[in-house]
Amino acid sequence: MKYKHLFLLIAAAIALPSVLTTPGCKPHNPVSAVEGDAAEKVYVAPGKYDEFYNIVSGGFSGQVSVYGLPSGRLFRVIPVFSQNPESGWGFSEETKPMLNTSHGFVPWDDAHHIALSTTNGEHDGRWAFINGNNTPRIARINLSTFRTDEIIEIPNSSGNHSSPFLTENTEYAVAGTRFSYPMDDDNSNPDVGISTYKQNFKGTVSFIGIDKESGRMGISFQVLLPGFNFDLSRGGKGPSHDWFFFSCYNTEQANTLLEVNASQKDKDYIMALNWKKCEEYVKAGKGKKMKVNYAHNVYDEKTQTATSTLEHETIMLDPKELKDIVYFMPCPKSPHGCDVDPSGEFICGSGKLAAVIPVFSFSKIQKAIADKNFEGEFDGIPVLKYDAVLHGEVKKPGLGPLHTEFDGKGFAYTSFFVSSEIVKWNIQTLEVVDRVPTYYSIGHLCIPGGPTRKPWGKYVIAYNKITKDRYLPTGPELTQSAQLYDISGDKMKLLLDFPTIGEPHYAEAIPASLITPKSTKIFKIEDNFNPYVSKGEKQAKVFREGNKVHVNMTTIRSHFVPDNIEGVKMGDEVYFHVTNLEQDWDVPHGFAVKGANNSELLIMPGETSTLKWVPDRVGVVAFYCTDFCSALHQEMQGYIRVSPRGSNTALTFSTGNKVEPTGATK
């Protein structure tokens, strides 16, 4: 639940009963909204594939989920910001560094927005980016392996909400502060009174450069801004390629009871930022170097190991001095979504408390800037005149507009939280042409390719904030509710409900044809350069380094080498480095050992993963394979003997009857 304040009350008081009980333009009950051929349109026969991947934020689960469309079937949950004991993500020695931050190990985050990589503004199927809102981070997921390859922490930030939206060629991902905070000249967060918000609190937006080939991220520059709440953002397209747009609320700069105090002004702002100009200023040395601390975590496919590096510097640009990089546009009222249409000419603001949807014109923005058509300044930053930049307003579209997606046929689809509906309108004429109810209280919505220059259209998916009675009840805590609508005709048609995990915020959908042909099946064992790999059973071994015992172990259907280990003593730390020797698709092996204080390992073909195990008592302890691998899977087990501290049991290992003495130390 994102809008826990005002909206929830309004929703409960007005929207739900009206959807459920009142007659009129809304259907009597949800069932009557579904037409006869809906089942046919979402049925994907056994063994057939879905047409689209739906990459969906896992919200407060911290993960990303992957569904098929139109079936709504869940394929996978990709661990990103949260530890996942099922695969060992964030538990294995190789992946623990991925969750490192300047605050130390942070094993959870609140993941909000998916951004799929684009080239020339169109999906290229290479990477998915997602933001961590709580401890500001951006993650990059590799769409060949469906694994998180990189996580970068954002310094000078708090509440990384307007993120990780991209420029057209994936030059940059952005980040912005939803929660401004005190920032002094040294960029540290000084000890000042909270009520000094207006004097001391600042916001920033950050541009994270992305390497064209490797996807590797780095913080290129940051822009220092007034202490607003930066909410959502979108990159320009085509003519507006060089620009980025951010919605800002709490321009009242309230620091308490924002529900009331940040809802005072009739208009807040949408910020237009020229990132190309910023680049030039950075190149010309106009930025200030700032000392910061942030973690940059990279997973290396060759060594199958993540490293975390602490970085210490960013470059800050100040628009008070660099006058032509940032402009504010008045936007009614507490804007949330800030969405750019496929042509790049129109920017739609969605004022959560507004009775209209303002649509801004990029060409008018350019003209107003050239003519210096300003109504004033805020904190030294020019504010453009509303009428000078407005294409027009969609009048009385609904209550509580949040987000807008596009179908590429000249129509926009806006989600309305309070009135619980999707409204379709014509971008040029600003006329509402259709509306459908959602069940209940929609947040984000997604059209395949909807934020790109080339929407694929066909469907719109509603990600709802309230589930209530849509599924069999499961106590007070319910699954999340998504809905699929057919938009191929003039009228939107409800086809399907499907449950989702976490609280799904934003999602994107992409044709399967852009992903499936390059989906990784196995990791080649020859290319595995994990320092503890066993390339074949002959390389399996056990060796001691002080109190650390390393077990370089192999798995293949269906045995471990070694499977009998002796000579471990109390006080030792045991590292099981398990290599899966299989080279066939979908033959993972699992590894679990009794009393492990972390998790299991799930090791893909050709991969090496490491589990640390600290024995807490003397005795013989079993380990086994957790993933049913063959007819003899139940035979896939082994023993490790733990002797008392100071005993002289020799360190040995074996499989079958051959006992190998270890070389004592490496």
Added chain:
Amino acid sequence: MQSNMFGKTTFIAAVLMLAVFACTSKKEADDAAKKSPSPTDLASAQPEVHGTEVKSIELTTPLNKDWVTTGRATYDLKCQACHKLTDEKLVGPGWLGVTKRREPVWIINMITNVEMMLEKDPEAQKLLELCLVRMPNQNLTQDDARKIIEFMRSNDGVK
């Protein structure tokens, strides 16, 4: 070497897709859907090495020493976990005498095209009944497999 088979599956997939579109009578079938690969496409269009049937291979003497060395290295990495070099069965049969018991084409197809063999070949099926573990596809090329055969011949005493 895979072009034949791939061509056929693509053709079948195309026919299937036409049929699907015909019965749902979609006027504007999306580009996306047209390009969307079928399960058979996906299974064969992957970089994973996966077999077409090998019809014949040529054996020569004396053995190619380099191949024996490379074959041995591949054995250590990908085969040794299940096959001993004696006649003792581990997960699969021991290799001693294998080049005398089996035709070289049979061996190479077991290595590079095990799914086909387990489906069609009675001898392969008998072995599955005996061992109860499907021989894994270890992602070996025909070239890798040929070198393994050279190593097997050397293990069987061929000079």
